[in-house]
Amino acid sequence: MEIKKTALAGTTESSDIQITLSKGNDGIDVDLTSDVKKQFGDQIVKVITDTLNKFQITNAKVRAVDKGALDCVIKARTITAASRALNQEDQINWEVL
Amino acid sequence: MKNRVGREIPDDILKDKNYKAFETTEIGHPDKQRVAPIVTVTNGDNKVVNSIKEIVEKLVKDGMTISFHHHLREGDQIFNDVMQAIIDLGIKDLTLAPSSLTNVMNDMVVKAIKSGTITNITSSGMRGSLGDAVSHGLLKNPVVFRSHGNRARAIEEGKIKIDVAFLGVPNSDEVGNANGMEGDAAFGSLGYALMDAQYARRVVLLTDNLVPYPNTPASIKQTQVDYVVKVAKVGDPDRIGSGATRFTKDPKELKIAQMVNEVITHSPYFKDGFSFQTGSGGAALAVTRYLRQAMLDNKIKASFALGGITKPTVDLLEEGLVNKIMDVQDFDKGAADSMKNNRKQQEIDASWYADPDNKAAMVDQLDVVILSALEIDTKFNVNVMTGSDGVIRGAIGGHQDAATAKLTIISAPLVRGRIATVVPDVTTIVTPGDSIDVLVTEVGIAINPKRHDLLETLSNIPGVPVYTIEELQQKAQQIVGKPKALEFTDKTVALIEYRDGSLIDVVKQVKD
Numbered sequence: 001m002e003i004k005k006t007a008l009a010g011t012t013e014s015s016d017i018q019i020t021l022s023k024g025n026d027g028i029d030v031d032l033t034s035d036v037k038k039q040f041g042d043q044i045v046k047v048i049t050d051t052l053n054k055f056q057i058t059n060a061k062v063r064a065v066d067k068g069a070l071d072c073v074i075k076a077r078t079i080t081a082a083s084r085a086l087n088q089e090d091q092i093n094w095e096v097l
Numbered sequence: 098m099k100n101r102v103g104r105e106i107p108d109d110i111l112k113d114k115n116y117k118a119f120e121t122t123e124i125g126h127p128d129k130q131r132v133a134p135i136v137t138v139t140n141g142d143n144k145v146v147n148s149i150k151e152i153v154e155k156l157v158k159d160g161m162t163i164s165f166h167h168h169l170r171e172g173d174q175i176f177n178d179v180m181q182a183i184i185d186l187g188i189k190d191l192t193l194a195p196s197s198l199t200n201v202m203n204d205m206v207v208k209a210i211k212s213g214t215i216t217n218i219t220s221s222g223m224r225g226s227l228g229d230a231v232s233h234g235l236l237k238n239p240v241v242f243r244s245h246g247n248r249a250r251a252i253e254e255g256k257i258k259i260d261v262a263f264l265g266v267p268n269s270d271e272v273g274n275a276n277g278m279e280g281d282a283a284f285g286s287l288g289y290a291l292m293d294a295q296y297a298r299r300v301v302l303l304t305d306n307l308v309p310y311p312n313t314p315a316s317i318k319q320t321q322v323d324y325v326v327k328v329a330k331v332g333d334p335d336r337i338g339s340g341a342t343r344f345t346k347d348p349k350e351l352k353i354a355q356m357v358n359e360v361i362t363h364s365p366y367f368k369d370g371f372s373f374q375t376g377s378g379g380a381a382l383a384v385t386r387y388l389r390q391a392m393l394d395n396k397i398k399a400s401f402a403l404g405g406i407t408k409p410t411v412d413l414l415e416e417g418l419v420n421k422i423m424d425v426q427d428f429d430k431g432a433a434d435s436m437k438n439n440r441k442q443q444e445i446d447a448s449w450y451a452d453p454d455n456k457a458a459m460v461d462q463l464d465v466v467i468l469s470a471l472e473i474d475t476k477f478n479v480n481v482m483t484g485s486d487g488v489i490r491g492a493i494g495g496h497q498d499a500a501t502a503k504l505t506i507i508s509a510p511l512v513r514g515r516i517a518t519v520v521p522d523v524t525t526i527v528t529p530g531d532s533i534d535v536l537v538t539e540v541g542i543a544i545n546p547k548r549h550d551l552l553e554t555l556s557n558i559p560g561v562p563v564y565t566i567e568e569l570q571q572k573a574q575q576i577v578g579k580p581k582a583l584e585f586t587d588k589t590v591a592l593i594e595y596r597d598g599s600l601i602d603v604v605k606q607v608k609d
Contacts, residue, residue: 015514036515038486039580068514071578 001056007084010069010077017069019048019081024061028052034066047071051078055086055093102478102529104602107589110239111600116592119601122501122531129454132255134298141272141319146326149303153182156299156324161260162192164297166290167221168265168277168426170199172336175265175303177205178328180214189213194257196248196289196447197221197492201336210236219257221245222482222492231590232488234606240489240591242482245289245425246451246458246498247596252296253448256598262297264290265331266317269304273322274315277444278437280306282331284338285433286406287316288425291446294321305331316444338429344386345379349510352539354383357467357508359561360535360542362391363554366464366504369397373465374404374499377428380508381467385409392418403459404450404466404495406432406442414441423459425450425495451498453596460495463502470509472523475566477530477545479507480523482593485516487583487607489591493527497596500532504551511538517573517580519566524583526602527593536566543569584608 003023010018030045037044048062051074069077079097083089100106100118110116146152157163163183165176176195180202183191193215198206203226209215210230219241223231231240243251251257266287267280277287282305287294294300294317302317303326311319345351357380361367373388375381386409392398401421402410408431413419415435422442427433436442451460471491472480479500482491499505509518519538534551536543541562544551556563564572585605595601 036485036580038583040515040578042581043578068516070515070576 001086003057003060003085004087005085007081009080009084012065012067014067015069015073016067017074017077018065019077020063021081021085022061024059027058028060028062030062030064032064032066034064036066036068043071044074047074048078051075052082055082057082100600102476102526102601104526106600106603110589110592110603117599119529119595119599122529124453124597127454129254131253132296134296137323144273144322144325145271146324149178149182149326149328150186152301152324152326153179153186156261156301157183157186157188157191159188160190162194162258164259164262164293165195166264166287166293167195167197167199168284168287168290169282169332169337171201172282172333173199173201173265174330174332175263175328176202179263179303180205180209184209184212184214190216192217192219194219194259196245197494198223198227200225203227207235219243221248221494224490228489232604232607233609234586234588234590236590239589239603241594242493242591243594244451244493244497244596245447245495246453246460247594247598249292249446249448249452250454250596251598252292253452254454259293259297261299261301262293263301263303264293264317266302266304267331268306268308268312269302269325270308270310270312271325272310272319273302273317273325274310274312274319275302275304276312276314276316278433281334282337283433285427285436286424286444288445288450289447291316292448299323301326303328303331305329338427338433345383347379349539350380351383353380353508353510353537354387356542356561357384357506357537358387358391359558360506360537360555361388361465361504362395363558364465364504364551365554367397370400371397371464372399372401372403372462374402374463374502375410375467376469377405377407378469381469382407382409384467384508385413389413389416389418403463404499408432411435411442414439423450451495451596453498458498460498460501463499465504465506466499466502467506467508468496468500470507470518472518472520473507473509473533473536474520474523474530475570477533477536477566478523478526479528479533480525481527483525483604485524485580487524487585489604493593497528497532500528505532505534507533507536509536509538511540511569511573512577515577517570517577519570519573521570525593525604529595529601536569538569540569540572
C-alpha cells in the first residue's frame with residue numbers, strides 16, 4: 001500500500017509513543033528516539049514494522065518518539081497512524097486488527 | 098573474584114586498593130582504631146578571612162583531599178564558588194570527598210575533572226550530567242561510593258583524610274561557633290558536616306551571616322574551626338529545601354503506601370515505643386499519614402523517628418505520636434524550622450546516625466524502615482545507584498545503614514514506564530538482600546524467605562496479596578517484555594562499598 005499523506009498518532013506523554021508516517025521509497029525506515037532504546041529499541045522497531053506490514057505498507061519513513069510505551073500502545077498508535085496515512089480512518093481495516 | 102553476592106570484583110582493585118570483598122551484613126565486635134587530626138593552635142583573634150580566593154591560596158595545595166557538605170542541596174552556592182577559585186588558581190590532582198553531590202554542583206565537577214583539578218572522588222552519590230560523564234569514563238580513577246554511615250566510619254578510621262573542609266553555614270560568629278538553624282540560608286541539621294568539622298585537618302566555615310560572639314547553640318564549635326570566611330551568599334533559600342511537602346495523589350503510590358502501612362501495623366514491631374525511618378519520596382510521605390491514623394486507632398506511640406526529616410514527621414512529634422526526632426538532615430523548611438523550636442528534635446551527626454563501627458549507632462536501635470529502590474532482584478538485592486541504562490544516577494544515602502533495621506521494607510512500583518523494577522538481577526548491588534525483609538508493590542508484597550517469622554505473620558492480611566519475589570518479577574516481565582542486556586566496557590568507573598568498607602559491587606563504563 002502507498003502512503004497517501006503524512007500522518008501522526010500518539011503523544012509525548014509518559015508511557016505513550018508518537019508515530020509519524022510519511023512517504024518513503026527505501027523500505028520501512030524507523031527513526032526512533034527512546035530512553036529505553038538500549039533495552040527495547042529492537043523490540044519497538046519490530047512492533048512498528050510488523051504492524052505496518054499487516055497494512056501491506058512496505059515503504060515508509062517512520063518517526064517514533066517513545067516515552068516508555070508498552071507493545072500494545074506502540075501497536076495501537078502505529079495502526080492509527082497507518083489508517084490516517086492511507087486515508088482509511090473512516091473505513092477501519094478490521095482484518096488487520 | 099566473585100564476592101558473596103555473586104558480583105565479580107576485579108582482582109587488581111582488591112589488591113591495589115587493599116579492599117576486602119563483601120561477605121556479610123554482620124558487623125560483629127571488632128576493635129577499631131580511630132584517628133585524630135593535627136590542630137594548629139590559635140587564640141581565635143584572627144580567624145576571619147574576607148575572600149574565598151585568599152583562603153584557597155592559603156590552604157589548598159596539589160594532591161590534597163577537600164570536602165563539602167550537601168545540606169544546602171540544590172540551593173548550594175558555596176561549592177561552586179570555592180571550586181571555581183581552586184580551578185582559577187591552577188591547583189591539580191585533588192580528591193573531592195563531599196558528603197554527597199547535588200545537581201547544582203554537576204557542571205562544576207565536570208569542569209574540574211576536565212581541568213585536572215579533581216582526579217579522585219568519593220561521595221554518597223551523583224546524578225545528571227556528572228553521573229553521565231563518569232559513567233562514560235571521564236574520570237581516570239573509579240569513584241568510591243559510600244553510605245552516610247560508611248563515610249563517617251571512613252573519616253573516623255582515617256580512610257578519608259580531609260585536608261581542608263569548606264563548610265557553608267547560615268550563621269557563625271568570628272571565632273567559628275555556628276549552627277544550621279538561623280539565617281537566610283537556614284537548613285536545620287548539620288549532621289553530615291559535623292564529621293568534617295571534627296576530623297578535617299583544616300576547617301573553614303563560609304557564611305553570609307556573621308553574628309555577635311558567642312553564637313549559640315553551637316553545633317560546630319570554635320574549638321574545631323580554623324577560619325571563617327565572609328561571603329555574599331551561602332545559598333538560595335528557595336532551593337535549599339522543598340517548600341510545603343505535598344501529599345501524593347498518584348493512586349499507585351497511595352496503594353503502595355496503604356500496603357506498607359498494613360505490613361507495618363501487622364508486624365510484631367508495631368507496639369508502643371516502636372521506632373521508624375521513612376524517606377522523602379511520595380509513597381514514604383503517604384505512609385506517614387496512614388501510620389498516623391493507625392497509631393491513633395491503636396493508641397500506640399513511637400519512641401523516635403530517625404534520619405532525613407520532613408514536615409509530616411514533625412507533625413507527628415507535635416501531636417505527641419512520636420516522642421523524639423533524631424535528625425541528621427532536614428528535607429523541607431517545616432522540618433528545618435522545627436529543629437530550632439522543638440527540643441525534642443535532636444541534631445545527630447552521621448556517626449551517631451549510622452556508623453557501623455561504633456559503640457551503637459541509632460540505626461542499630463531502629464525497628465522499621467521504609468526505603469526505595471530503582472531495582473530489586475529475586476535475591477532481594479537493591480540498586481539505588483544506576484539507572485536501567487547502566488548510568489550512575491543515584492546515591493546510597495543511608496540505604497545500606499537503615500536497612501539493618503528489624504523490619505526493612507522496600508516500597509517500589511512493579512514497573513516504571515517500560516522499565517521493570519523487580520528484575521532477575523539488579524544492575525548494581527548497593528544493599529544486599531540479607532538486609533531486606535519485605536518488598537511492597539502496587540500488586541502485592543513479597544517476603545524474604547529468610548524471614549520465616551514474617552511469612553507467618555504477614556501472609557493473611559486482607560487486601561495484601563503475598564507473592565514470591567520470582568512471581569512479582571515474572572509479572573513485571575509480562576507487562577514490559579524482556580529487555581536486551583546492557584553492554585559495558587571492561588573499565589571500572591565506580592566502586593560500591595558496603596557500610597563496613599568491603600566491596601559489594603563495581604560499576605563499569607557504559608558502551609554506547
